[in-house]
Amino acid sequence: MYALTDLDLGVLEPAxxxxxxxxxxxxxxxxxxxxxxxxxxxxxxxxxxxxxxxxDEQIGHLVRRVHQRCSAVFQARIxxxxxxxxxxxxxxxxxxxxxxxxxHLGRLTAMDPATTQGVIRRLLDRRLVAxxxxxxxxxxxxxxxxxxxxxxxxxxxxxAPEISNTVLAPLTPAERTTLVALLKRLG
Numbered sequence: 001m002y003a004l005t006d007l008d009l010g011v012l013e014p015a016x017x018x019x020x021x022x023x024x025x026x027x028x029x030x031x032x033x034x035x036x037x038x039x040x041x042x043x044x045x046x047x048x049x050x051x052x053x054x055x056d057e058q059i060g061h062l063v064r065r066v067h068q069r070c071s072a073v074f075q076a077r078i079x080x081x082x083x084x085x086x087x088x089x090x091x092x093x094x095x096x097x098x099x100x101x102x103x104h105l106g107r108l109t110a111m112d113p114a115t116t117q118g119v120i121r122r123l124l125d126r127r128l129v130a131x132x133x134x135x136x137x138x139x140x141x142x143x144x145x146x147x148x149x150x151x152x153x154x155x156x157x158x159x160a161p162e163i164s165n166t167v168l169a170p171l172t173p174a175e176r177t178t179l180v181a182l183l184k185r186l187g
Contacts, residue, residue, distance in 0.1 A: 091153040
């Protein structure tokens with residue numbers, strides 16, 4: 001279920017158990033008929049509007065902005081302009097584990113199967129990883145770092161702490177610890 005959070009921008013954010021009902025009870029005008037028109041679209045007057053809502057106070061919007069900043073700092077500081085944050089995550093996990101199935105690598109790096117497949121394809125194109133069929137299960141592909149991939153990840157790893165330090169620079173040490181702990185709980 002989704003809650004309408006900004007009618008003018010058409011932003012929809014996931015709503016948890018009972019959150020929509022609570023929002024409807026406390027922040028909306030009385031319900032109106034939301035019958036679709038012949039085109040299937042709802043009229044602006046047919047949708048409940050949450051008064052006083054500010055986009056810049058919505059968690060989804062704030063997290064997206066922080067993500068954009070993290071990505072920009074990553075690209076500027078990682079040391080290889082062709083590596084994306086998801087590719088770097090895959091390389092780091094392969095460095096830690098030596099060899100993983102594509103499915104397991106996706107789970108460890110919080111990527112959906114389609115994203116994992118694209119990341120692996122791009123790493124294969126750069127010859128940073130190697131693949132082989134699993135002898136025990138021919139449906140499974142095992143992935144490992146190539147010598148070039150191992151050399152690259154070892155060269156880039158020392159840059160990672162500086163990326164985090166740059167992103168977290170506006171915060172005190174205590175705030176940094178709290179933020180990281182809270183993000184782990186939400187993730």
